[in-house]
Amino acid sequence: PEQQRIAAYLDASCAAIDAAVAAKRRQLETLDALRYANIYSAVTKGLDEAATLKESGIAWLGKIPAHWAIRRIKDIAVLKSGDSIQPEDIAPSGDYPVYGGNGLRGYTSSFTHDGDFVLVGRQGALCGNINYANGKFWATEHAVVVTMLRKYDITWMGELLRIMNLNQYSNAAAQPGLAVDRIKFLRLPVPPLVEQTRINQYVNGIIVKTRNMSALLESQIATLTAYRKSLIHECVTGQRRVTDEDVRRAKHGERSQAKGSP
16 A cells, blocks of 8 residues: 555656656747747847848848848858867866867867957867857867958857858768858848947847756756655655655645655
């Protein structure tokens, strides 16, 4: 009888915890979709909802504010791969960060770039992904460094490139690689610098807010997952006594009065 009570209690309790975890994962997906939609709208349509629009002539883009320009990437930036570095020259700590195609790889004693740059992953399944680097750093051959030809906002440029999903322009091979000579001819919408700056501030606000909300949801998921594991352990080892009332409460979704309930 006690085994049956424990089994019934755990079935109901774990089902409730699993449902709560699933709901929070759906919230994470919704939050991510909302973040993407807001950033997409900002970098492709701007922040002025009353702005007059015109056809961009770019299929994926549609209409853009009438005063925005259309430029090829090569007209506003130089795309160039970084320099090779030996694995033994990369350490867990050091003077200058080393960035590869997927972000930070470690640190080294010298640098190849100094300033604020967008980095685009050049090789692998994640080629086309976007990272940022600032100050003195080493960019490896697996990262494409985007050097602006004039004064443009870096975050605006990086988030626009992210929206463009550059991975679709990778070469089909066992080791996919970004077709840089192809993407530099892609056209994109270019607002005036003052608008780029406003878009940067807006986008950074969204990124910070959604990052904080995501961190909270992930923390809640971790807490629920840990509690589920602890609950099972306590029940099957006799550390928690399960009564018929506990079973009734669990089946009806009521909070248990047992010690340690969340």
